[in-house]
Amino acid sequence: MPDSTLPRVSNSKARRLFLHKHGLCTHPKGSGKGEDLSDVINQLGFIQVDSINTVARAHHMILAARRPAYKQKNLKRLLERERRLFEHWTHDASIIPTSFFPHWQLRFQRDRERLVNRWRDWHQNEFEEKLDDVLKRISDNGPVTSATVGEDEKRSSGGWWEWHPSKTALEFLWRTGELSVCRRNGFQKVYDLTERVIPEAHRSHRPAPEETIDWAARSALERLGFATSGEIAAFWDLITPREAKTWCQDALHDGQLVEAEIVCDEGSFRRVFMFADTLGDLDDTPDPPSRVRILSPFDPALRDRKRAERLFGFSYRIEIFVPEPKRQYGYYVFPVMEGDRLVGRIDMKSFRDDGCLQVRAFWPERGVRTSKGRLARLEAELNRMARFSDCSKISFDKDWLRQSTHSPA
Numbered sequence: 001m002p003d004s005t006l007p008r009v010s011n012s013k014a015r016r017l018f019l020h021k022h023g024l025c026t027h028p029k030g031s032g033k034g035e036d037l038s039d040v041i042n043q044l045g046f047i048q049v050d051s052i053n054t055v056a057r058a059h060h061m062i063l064a065a066r067r068p069a070y071k072q073k074n075l076k077r078l079l080e081r082e083r084r085l086f087e088h089w090t091h092d093a094s095i096i097p098t099s100f101f102p103h104w105q106l107r108f109q110r111d112r113e114r115l116v117n118r119w120r121d122w123h124q125n126e127f128e129e130k131l132d133d134v135l136k137r138i139s140d141n142g143p144v145t146s147a148t149v150g151e152d153e154k155r156s157s158g159g160w161w162e163w164h165p166s167k168t169a170l171e172f173l174w175r176t177g178e179l180s181v182c183r184r185n186g187f188q189k190v191y192d193l194t195e196r197v198i199p200e201a202h203r204s205h206r207p208a209p210e211e212t213i214d215w216a217a218r219s220a221l222e223r224l225g226f227a228t229s230g231e232i233a234a235f236w237d238l239i240t241p242r243e244a245k246t247w248c249q250d251a252l253h254d255g256q257l258v259e260a261e262i263v264c265d266e267g268s269f270r271r272v273f274m275f276a277d278t279l280g281d282l283d284d285t286p287d288p289p290s291r292v293r294i295l296s297p298f299d300p301a302l303r304d305r306k307r308a309e310r311l312f313g314f315s316y317r318i319e320i321f322v323p324e325p326k327r328q329y330g331y332y333v334f335p336v337m338e339g340d341r342l343v344g345r346i347d348m349k350s351f352r353d354d355g356c357l358q359v360r361a362f363w364p365e366r367g368v369r370t371s372k373g374r375l376a377r378l379e380a381e382l383n384r385m386a387r388f389s390d391c392s393k394i395s396f397d398k399d400w401l402r403q404s405t406h407s408p409a
Helices: 011-021 034-044 058-064 072-081 098-123 127-141 165-175 209-224 229-236 241-253 276-280 305-312 372-388
Strands: 085-089 093-097 179-185 188-193 257-263 269-275 292-294 333-338 341-351 356-364 393-396
Touching: 011 209, 011 257, 011 305, 034 058, 034 072, 034 093, 058 072, 058 372, 072 085, 072 179, 085 098, 085 179, 093 098, 098 127, 098 165, 098 209, 127 165, 127 188, 165 179, 165 188, 209 229, 209 241, 209 269, 229 241, 241 257, 241 269, 257 276, 269 276, 292 341, 292 372, 305 341, 333 372, 341 372, 356 372, 372 393
Parallel strands: 356 393
Antiparallel strands: 085 093, 179 188, 257 269, 292 333, 333 341, 341 356
16 A cells, blocks of 8 residues: 655655666766776676677676777777776676675675585585695696687586586685686686785775675665665665665664555556665656667666566566567567657577668557657667677668557557
């Protein structure tokens, strides 16, 4: 039931605030490199890494949606040469500002305690006996990949990746902070000693757990705009739901937070926490540009599928693991945003050898008209996508404009 004593934020204002926090409510301009690119990633907090390269990999598409001038080599420079970024886990594999590295010490500590017992039972391959061997090999001979350790070891059967003991040890040492990803060869991670990868100033600082809990909760809410305690905990996946809930209660008692009700797309109400200043500045949130943007399915604005459905009325799931005859749309379909609405989804693929971006289908959301103006804006975005994926032309399948199947965005 709605609470008439709480401030209420309209669905339109909630969408715009959320998109503003995610860099999608302003005109996408900027060099997309160096300090500008670093600022974008800091604003988002992290960018998810994904291997699927239908048009471009997720991390590159996330950045290109906010900076059309972005080039893939610009991220590589920040990550592998300047070390402004590092790769580790949030809710999934992600690229994160190195200045945040000290707060991952809490994750390293907790993962060490959790994974030893879990992997002991899961892999049953005596990986702990290989930890010192793997560390010594890297210390003496330099970086390795999972393919260059344990070449003569028997692979376990039935696991996700059929890890052998040295591969398991390698992953364990990365997950617990003794190793870091120094670069990727293609998409394969290359590991080195953390002391050779992470600058000493970030590596040596070890915040107390309370400091990390405060940072994780506060910085998550700053980037979400409004959230439940569960959503705050899930943002970085650094702290527990109980820790996030306690933080919210304490910050509410201290007057740092207020409670409010967000109006969801279908008209229901969701009780959330907000910083008092955020609530007061709602009317200053800029109007989003009317341009169309094609987003990665792993864009930070869409990562939380339930949140996206509540805010935008947009129901989305990846169908890569769905058998082809049972797919509703396609293997890897991209959400399409116009202004502050999610207006459809598009199935497209870059064929770089032929220099062609193939558009197989576009499904507008129910209630979204495929007017000449909207199609012109979509075509402009497709031209940007073609250039970004090194294609010089676009082809459209016959009957590529499909019927709407979902409710209005």
